[in-house]
Structures are given as structure tokens and as C-alpha cells.
Amino acid sequence: MDQKQLIELLSSVKNGCCSVEDATDRLQRFPSEHITDACIDHQRTIRTGIPEVVYGESKTAKQISEIAAAILASGSVLIATRIDSEKAQIIQSEIPGLQYHPKARLLTGNCKKLSKKECNGTIAVICAGTSDIPIAEEARVTAMSLGHPVEFAYDIGVAGLHRLFGIQDMLKRAGVIIVVAGMEGALPSVVGGLVDRPVIGVPTSIGYGTAFSGIAALLGMLNSCVPGLAVVNIDNGFGAGCLAASINSKPFKKHK
Secondary structure (H helix, E strand, O other): OOOHHHHHHHHHHOOOOOOOOHHHHOOOOOOOOEEEOOOOEOOHHHHHHHOOOOOOOOOHHHHHHHHHHHHOOOOOOEEEEEHHHHHHHHHHHOOOOEEEEOOOOEEEEEEOOOHHHHHHHHHEEEEOOHHHHHHHHHHHHHHHHHHOOEEOOOOOOOOHHHHHHHHHHHHEEEEEEEEEEOOOOOOOHEEEEEEEOOOEEEEEEOHHHHHHHHHHHHHHHOOOOOOOEEOOOOOOHHHHHHHHHHHOOOOOOOOO
16 A cells, blocks of 8 residues: 555545445555565555565565465555566466566566656666666566656667667656666766766676676776766666666655
8 A cells, every 4th residue: 555545545534435444444454464474564655655575586486475465455566576487377376467577587466657747757777788688677677567657778888889879868758767787887887977867777797707796897886987876786676676766756745
């Protein structure tokens, strides 16, 4: 449940369209719910704008299914990360209607779509090389699942810098730009020097020996001379998608 849904529920009670008993039934899992192997924070969207998210890599399909069912029952967006295709197939058989994104390794459901009035613009996701696409997709699908319009362009790294100039219109439309790169991690610095909006750098673990599984790209981005460049952890496309969504969301109007 998010702020909008909570206000609508309370307004329905006030206006007599919803009984206190029905409202109580909807709020019985609020603010948190204990299930077999987890305690789900149903209030998180109201506090932070980002719902409780399932990190699926070390969880069983049964655990993920139980958590996902509880999240969906509360009316929240479901985002489950790092889900392999075998787990996804089992979970989808238990909970019909979920969408699996194989490149991003994400399982989503009950996704929202924000209006233009609720966003500062689009979110642009670009990546340096084809090998970086899975992390870029994780960022893209995360932002889209949170309701934001997303545009993307892949394989436009600094080894062929002319490719970047072909997407200038897309970058200008964006309220925030996510830039995914491995190897030396130079692309976010180049993009940050061309635009007047927030840039989020995502280092990936792609690269040869001295790339050190993404550490070289991470350090390159952290040491960028471009002011205002934000950097998330190695391969953290999900975190970049959430940060971009927070930046791109207009503040929720408080009711007095």
C-alpha cells in the first residue's frame, strides 16, 4: 500500500463508501506481516516510495512464492531480483500473472504506471557494451516496475564515442540518466560532462584481469572529475533503478 492508496481508503471510510470493518480487514497486515521465513514491511512504500523488494538469489522458490503472495495481497508492487529461469517457472506456476524478465533476472507483478504529472521526465538507461546489458536491464525493468517511463540505448561505449552523439535527444528528454559500464568505467564521466541532469553510474564486473571484477570501473567512477555523479555498487542495476525512480518522482502532496 502506498500513500495514495491509504488516503483513498481513509477517504472512503470518511465518505461512508467503505465500512470500518472492511478498512480494518485491508489494514490487518499493516505495518508489517510475519510469515514463515520473513517479516514483510508493508509500510515501506509510504515511508520511502520504494516497496519491500525480494532478493531471490539465496532464497528457495517456496520462500519467494510465499513472500510474493503476501506482497501482492497487500496491493503493493512486486519486484524479486536475481531470479533464475528455473525458480521463475516454479513461482509463476504458483502465482499466475507474474512477469519474468530473463535478461534482468527479475520477476515482477502488480506494476504501477505513473502519470506525467508525477514524474520529472523519462529515465534514460544506457550501457557501454553488450556484456553490460543484463545489469542495464535490471535497472530498466526496476524503474519501469515502479511506474516510470524509460528509454534505453545499449552498446555505446567510449571505444566508439560517436555512437553517444546519436542519442542526444533521448538524454535531453530524461529527468535522470543511468549509465552502466564495465572495463575502465569511463562512460558515466563522458555523459556527465554533456548533460545538466543527474547521472547515476553503475560499474559492472565485466572486464579482463586488472578490471578486478568491477573494482576498476567502480574506482574510476568514484574518482570522476565530473561533479554530481552518483555511483552505486558493482552490478547493482536494481539500486540504480530505485535511485533514479526517487529522483524522477515529484514529491507526494501532503494533505492537511
